[in-house]
Amino acid sequence: MAFxxxxxxxxxxxxxxxLYFFQFILSNYSELHAKFYLGSILGLSAILCMAFPIVSGDGFVWDLRWIALLVSLLYGGLLSGGITATMIVVYRFAIGGMLGSLNVLLVAVFILLLFFFLRRHFIQQPFPNKLKRGIGFSVLTWLIVVSAITVHFYMTGAAEWLWHNSLPIFGTMLLLYVLSTGLYVYFSESIRFYSTLKDQALKTEKLNYVTEINDLLSLELAQGLEKSVKQLEPLVSSDDPGVRGHSRAAVLEISKLKAAVAEHFTSAETEGQPTIISLEEMMEDVLLTLNPYIEQKGIETAFDIDPQLILKKDMLRVKQILLNVTKNAIDATSRGGKVQIATLMKRHHLFIYIEDTGIGIAPEQLASLLDFNSDAKNTIIGRGLKVTQQLIREMDGAISFSSQIGKGTTVSLKLPSQIIGQ
Structure with missing residues (x-):
């Protein structure tokens, strides 16, 4: 039979x-609105398939409308599926033919009820199982449709024609049902996966920025208070007793405020933190935190850290430093690139190297980033680097960079060995 x-x-x-609208629907609407739009778009797709059907042989007309209903049910539930089914049935009644229209109505109701219960065994499955079940459901849908077509032909007295011509028609229909459902599941799951990664990456980034802002505010406040004390020092030794007394009172209050800020920062550091942790475990935790961002960027990460390196102090500072520097390395690395972390104990210092295969940093930009008082602090990366520099300074450490444009950057952290337990 010719097709x-x-x-x-x-x-x-x-x-x-x-499928072209799935990303937009998932990313821009609440769950209820997403189901409504999903059902409507799939219903429109089904109507277009009915309006431009596949004509086989002597005029046998069929289409892929039921795949739209199947997908609508599996991914949108009863609300989405109900909208799609309603659009299919209404359009079929509008075309005319009472027997054919009633046949479509019965098929739609049967598919709705059947897959409403079966979808709960689909939606929570991992991707490979979803693909298998989706293909299985497409075969089941095909069987329902073929049964309905057979009943219709028997009722209209055309069973003999169907018997002699159905094999190529139903075979092609099965192939297209399986192929289209498989593609729907594959691309839908890919879109859902990357949308989830994107959301997780945004949450991770927000958490990182909140931590950086907290550290930055503490730093700015401490520096501001220190400057205030220095400006008041000449007045403390003033010959005017009134000025001298007020100045001393002001310095005392500022000192109390500095102590309160330091106490807050210290308590934030120690709250909920383990007493000791290996540097390897800490790096694993940092990469786990950044994992959504890493997967979204499509880069490779690796680290070579001696498991015997145990941190006994400044754990939160070290973790924030590693988080900031590793995040910057990931930012600078293109898809398919790599970020590597390694350590080295040398004399009285622990060296940590974070190397990326990113875009690199120009010499003039590098000089600006290393200048603690430069305008780079007004950029997002600059603010994060400023916090990192301050944390390292508080630990009596140092940070340095080596970079080549187009080849990547290596950040070297030099930390005192006292933070490592023996």
């Missing part, structure tokens, strides 16, 4: 068109 290839390709394209 019009252009009809098959057009129907196949029309049924897959809603």
């Amino acid at each position: 019009a290839i252009e009809d098959i390709l057009l129907n196949f394209f029309l049924i897959l068109t809603p």
Whole structure:
């Protein structure tokens, strides 16, 4: 039996068109709105398939409308599936033919009820199982549709024609059902996966920025108070008793405020922190925190850290430093690149190297970043680096960079060995 290839390709394209809108729907609407739009778009896709059907042989007309309903149910539930089913049934009644319309109504209701219960065994499955179940559901849908078509032909007295011509029609229908459902599941799950990664990466970034802002505010406040004390020092030794007394009182209050800020920062450091932790475990935790961002960027990470290196102090500072520097390395690295972390104990210092294969830093930019008082502190990266520099200074450590444009950057952290337990 002859098939019009252009009809098959057009129907196949029309049924897959809603995939172009999945990312937009998932990212921009609440769950209820997303289901409404999903059902509507898939319903429109089904109507277009019915409007431009596949014509086989002597005029047997069929299409892929039921795949739209299946996908709508699996990914949108009863609300989405109900909208799609309603659009299919209403359009079929509008075309005319009471027997055919009632047949479509019964098929729609049966598919709705059946897959409403089966979807709960689908939606929580991992991707490989979803793909298998989706293909299995497409075969089950095909069986329902073929049964309905057979009943219709028997009722209209055309059973003999169907018996002699059905094999190529139903075989092609099965192939397209399986292929289109498999593609729907594959691309839908990929879109959902990357949308989830994007959301997790944004949450991680927000958490990192909140931590940086907290550290930066503490730093700015401490520096501001220190400057205030220095400006008041000449007045403390003033010959005017009134000025001298007020100045001393002001210095005392500022000292109390400095102590309160230091206490807050120290308590924030120690709250909920383990008494000791290996540097290897800490790096694993940092990479786990950044994992959504790493996967979204599509880069490789690796570290070579001696498991015997145990941190006994400044754990929160070291973790924040590693988080900031590693995040910057990931930012600078393109898809397919690599970020590596390594350590080295040398004399009285612990050296940590974070190397990336990113875009590199120009010499003039490098000089600006290393200048603690430069305008780089007004950029996001500059503020993060300023916090990192301050944390390292508080530990009597140092940070240095080596970079080549187009090849990458290596950040070297030099920390006192006293933070490592023996």
